[in-house]
Amino acid sequence: MAHISILLDFRHIRSHADLLEKLSPAFSASRNDVVHFELNLNCIFLYSDWLLLVVCVNHYLKNQGSKVSGQFVDFKHDNDKAKYASRVNFFNLIGFDFKEKFQRWNPLGRFTEIKHFDQSNVREIFSDIMKILMINGVNEDMLTVLNFCLWELFDNTLNHSGEGFKYGSGSGYVCAQYFPSKREVRVIIADTGIGIHQALTTHPRSKYKTYSEREAVLNCINRGVTNSEGLGFGLWATAEMMRLNRGEMVIHSGSHSLLCGRDTRIHETNRWKGTYTFLKINTDVAVSHKDIFGEHSDQHDMYQEFKEDIFGKLEDLW
Structure with missing residues (x-):
């Protein structure tokens, strides 16, 4: 029985990559192994998408039968970071009994x-x-593009992260937040499923069975790349939108991380079991669907059908 200790000192974490460097050893744990977390939340700024990755790892370990324990270092109940962590349901999801002494606003x-x-x-x-x-x-136009792209990211987790390629068998975690001073929305969707490489190379009808993990992650944003369970359209459109929006998109699966922005870069890094996709969207940089789909293509026709189908539903959200 192995014992794995993980120190998460958020005073020294500046990115998902920093956090994953600390979390990655947890994915080597087996059933009945003990994984102990120590967390220090006394940082300058804390993002819910960072906390979500901790929740994902905690959920993965418990599901596979590892024994998980943890403690907070220099923890102050009335600290703003502790209140924030509680408000986004972090404590509840990791099983820490935190008594809120503030009113929850909608x-x-x-x-x-x-x-x-x-x-x-x-x-x-x-x-x-x-x-x-x-x-x-x-x-409106960008809103509809985002509706299409975000739904594709959810759909990828639901339909491609589970074992056996059973439609709708996957699940994951998600959070989003708007930052007015930066005029940006941060969104993360994460799972601890089979990962892009396995999803793309092990399906019986896939054309990409010889891909390495690096090739699978690098090419997942190319138009038409799919394991045959979809059209290979969603990640390509999302990457194009983020490039035009001058935002940021990170796809991390297995031991490879792909950055999609003005440039596309991939590098080998610490392992994540499954896939997470992070988006940083500029709300004041508009993107037209024509810049992505053109005006005369099968993709444009598909997008127009999608827009007509969902725009009424957007208005009905209220």
Whole structure:
């Protein structure tokens, strides 16, 4: 029985990569191994998408039968970071008994708590994220593009992260938050499933069975790349949108991380079991669907059908 200790000192974490360097050893734990976490939340700034990755790892370990324990270092109950962590449901999801001494205001249009999603609740959570984008200045055309792209990211987790390629068998965690001073929305969708490489190379009808993990992650954003269970359209459109938006998209699966922005870069890094996708969206930089799909293509026709189908539903979110 192995013992793995993980120190998460958020005073020294500046990125998902920094955090994953500390979390990655947890994925080597087996059933009945002991994984002990020590957390220090006394940082300058704390993001819910960082906390979500900790929740994911905790959930993965418990599901596979590892023994998980933890403690907080220099913990102050009335600290702003502790209150924030509680408000986004971090403590509740890792099983820490934190007594809130503040009033919870409705987060509508500002942020979502860290939430687990599957087929049963994905549409409700998806609507909450779309409301954040609608309220905070995203124009109609870009709003519809984002609706298409974000739904594809959810769909990838639901339909490609589970074992056996069973439709709707996957699940994951998600959170989103708007930052007014930066005019940006941060969104992360994460799972601890089979990962892009296995999803792309082990399906019986896949054309990409010879891909290495690096090739699978690098090419997953190319138009038409799919394991045959979809059109290979969603990640390509999302990457194009983030490039035009001058935002940021990170896809991390297995031991490879792909950065999609003005440039596309991939590097080998610390292991994540499954896949997470992080988006940093500029709400004041508009993107037209024509810049992505063109005006005369099968993809444009598909997008137009999608737009006509969902735009009424966007108005119905209220």
